Amino acid sequence: xxxxxxxxxxxxxxxxxxxxxxxxxxxxxxxxxxxxxxxxxxxxxxxxxxxxxxxxxxxxxxxxxxxxxxxxxxxxxxxxxxxxxxxxxxxxxxxxxxxxxxxxxxxxxxxxxxxxxxxxxxxxxxxxxxxxxxxxxxxxxxxxxxxxxxxxxxxxxxxxxxxxxxxxxxxxxxxxxxxxxxxxxxxxxxxxxxxxxxxxx
Numbered sequence: 001x002x003x004x005x006x007x008x009x010x011x012x013x014x015x016x017x018x019x020x021x022x023x024x025x026x027x028x029x030x031x032x033x034x035x036x037x038x039x040x041x042x043x044x045x046x047x048x049x050x051x052x053x054x055x056x057x058x059x060x061x062x063x064x065x066x067x068x069x070x071x072x073x074x075x076x077x078x079x080x081x082x083x084x085x086x087x088x089x090x091x092x093x094x095x096x097x098x099x100x101x102x103x104x105x106x107x108x109x110x111x112x113x114x115x116x117x118x119x120x121x122x123x124x125x126x127x128x129x130x131x132x133x134x135x136x137x138x139x140x141x142x143x144x145x146x147x148x149x150x151x152x153x154x155x156x157x158x159x160x161x162x163x164x165x166x167x168x169x170x171x172x173x174x175x176x177x178x179x180x181x182x183x184x185x186x187x188x189x190x191x192x193x194x195x196x197x198x199x200x201x
Contacts, residue, residue, distance in 0.1 A: 029047045037092045066172075069106055075138070122164060
């Protein structure tokens with residue numbers, strides 16, 4: 001269950017004033033939802049959540065400080081193609097950009113690069129029209145990024161044919177994952193289809 005939370009009573013780091021916060025009564029904490037092409041970082045005792053189809057979310061934190069966050073990217077991209085997405089939010093739908101933005105912000109607020117832990121979720125085969133297997137490509141992209149940047153993957157739940165809801169607690173590092181039935185995925189699939197076709201920014 002969720003209830004609306006006023007942003008005036010739920011502090012955020014500079015640059016994240018636009019986020020939508022709810023109170024998660026099941027876990028007794030404020031929760032921020034991360035949408036596709038976005039990311040969120042916090043130093044506060046709160047949860048971060050998202051819902052994933054073929055997208056991948058990375059949860060990254062420094063366990064010594066509890067500073068951490070989550071991103072939500074949809075397209076794997078590569079060094080050059082990721083840059084063609086443009087500046088700002090639009091480019092964050094590409095994996096490499098979303099990963100770099102999340103890590104840079106965690107480090108900016110006191111995390112240490114050589115102390116970061118990584119958890120990965122999503123990449124489900126939920127798009128019926130997906131002949132390019134975007135979910136699989138996103139998984140490979142996330143794992144390749146982790147290997148290239150010497151990030152330890154401490155947990156993951158990726159692949160399969162189901163969407164997922166992820167709730168992440170950066171303070172403790174706990175990630176709670178609920179696999180959703182395909183009947184519950186209709187809205188997720190529709191949103192991802194629009195996003196992939198460029199009708200959602």
